[in-house]
Amino acid sequence: MQGFPLNAWYAAAWDTEVKRELLPRTLCNQKIVLYRTEAGKPVALADACWHRLVPLSRGHLKGDEVVCPYHGLVFNPQGRCTFMPSQETINPSACVRSYPLVERHRFIWIWPGDPALADPAKVPDLHWNRDPEWEGDGKRIHAKCEYRLVVDNLMDLTHETFVHNGSIGNEAVAEAPFTTTHGDRTATVTRWMRDIEPPPFWRAQLGKPGNVDRWQIIRFEAPATIVIDVGVAPAGTGAPEGDRSQGVNGMVMNTLTPETEGTCHYFWAFARNYRLRDQALTTEICEGVSTIFRQDEDILEAQQRAIEENPGRIFYNLNIDSGSMWARKLIDRMLAAEGHPVPVQQAAE
Numbered sequence: 159m160q161g162f163p164l165n166a167w168y169a170a171a172w173d174t175e176v177k178r179e180l181l182p183r184t185l186c187n188q189k190i191v192l193y194r195t196e197a198g199k200p201v202a203l204a205d206a207c208w209h210r211l212v213p214l215s216r217g218h219l220k221g222d223e224v225v226c227p228y229h230g231l232v233f234n235p236q237g238r239c240t241f242m243p244s245q246e247t248i249n250p251s252a253c254v255r256s257y258p259l260v261e262r263h264r265f266i267w268i269w270p271g272d273p274a275l276a277d278p279a280k281v282p283d284l285h286w287n288r289d290p291e292w293e294g295d296g297k298r299i300h301a302k303c304e305y306r307l308v309v310d311n312l313m314d315l316t317h318e319t320f321v322h323n324g325s326i327g328n329e330a331v332a333e334a335p336f337t338t339t340h341g342d343r344t345a346t347v348t349r350w351m352r353d354i355e356p357p358p359f360w361r362a363q364l365g366k367p368g369n370v371d372r373w374q375i376i377r378f379e380a381p382a383t384i385v386i387d388v389g390v391a392p393a394g395t396g397a398p399e400g401d402r403s404q405g406v407n408g409m410v411m412n413t414l415t416p417e418t419e420g421t422c423h424y425f426w427a428f429a430r431n432y433r434l435r436d437q438a439l440t441t442e443i444c445e446g447v448s449t450i451f452r453q454d455e456d457i458l459e460a461q462q463r464a465i466e467e468n469p470g471r472i473f474y475n476l477n478i479d480s481g482s483m484w485a486r487k488l489i490d491r492m493l494a495a496e497g498h499p500v501p502v503q504q505a506a507e
């Protein structure tokens with residue numbers, strides 16, 4: 159049963175990963191080869207030669223074209239064959255699939271579904287990655303779990319208390335109430351923790367003593383992008399009412415790309431609006447967040463294994479799951495619109 163819609167933009171790679179060389183990557187169960195033309199334009203082709211299906215990623219680039227490693231057929235960025243050995247005419251049907259791509263917000267986005275529906279305006283907004291008012295960096299995790307388990311994880315940050323105690327989690331997170339709202343393609347979970355002791359990470363970022371008002375505003379955009387507006391301000395300085403000027407603010411950008419039914423590429427970045435142009439801090443935060451996300455990865459991979467070991471077992475939902483339930487419902491709607499069957503327990507209201 160397919161668990162991901164195809165008519166969506168997914169991050170295929172960080173911009174820096176795609177170069178003047180052939181990069182094989184499996185995205186949404188499709189084997190794809192990525193590269194850049196001499197002018198720097200990213201290209202994505204199906205990674206199987208038209209002739210005998212040998213992976214093109216094992217071949218080489220010749221200018222803007224890919225040469226198959228077996229019998230030398232050449233394919234241009236549109237996927238059309240431009241050379242066949244020992245013959246003058248080229249079979250007009252000789253081509254491999256070429257995927258729509260958009261380079262934006264430091265990612266290369268791919269549309270694995272119907273190319274006629276690929277509207278660049280629908281690329282998820284991760285502009286904080288390029289905004290001069292923000293500074294940050296991120297990484298890609300190859301996670302051995304289904305992408306929706308990461309969605310669940312990010313839509314409910316109660317787990318910070320238990321999985322990330324000592325860095326970003328403390329009792330206040332699991333104690334604070336939250337609200338959940340949704341639209342046609344989005345679900346938002348808002349949590350304010352007022353007048354609490356900040357966990358160590360946020361104490362260090364704020365650099366001031368005393369209690370804080372802490373916020374986590376999690377915004378999911380179907381099918382697989384989650385941006386979390388996080389931060390702290392000294393307690394009582396007006397952050398919950400809209401004045402964050404005394405505080406520090408970060409945007410945690412997460413976008414997931416299914417690799418197979420049971421694995422995914424997890425792209426994330428953390429951008430901050432304080433201490434800009436401080437590369438040492440950027441590196442420190444990037445490494446710190448990496449350590450935190452490894453804790454999630456460890457739990458999620460164990461969860462994936464347990465799911466596979468317990469076929470037929472269903473999930474139970476608590477109050478804390480309201481955000482992820484909405485996220486899954488919005489994903490199910492996209493799946494249904496593409497004609498995929500939707501699991502009964504996930505479709506239940």
Ligand code: FES
Pocket residue numbers: 207208209210211212226227228229230231
């Ligand atoms: S398999 Fe690619 S040229 Fe023959």
Ligand SMILES: [Fe+2]
Pocket residue numbers: 311317318321322450451454
């Ligand atoms: Fe986490």
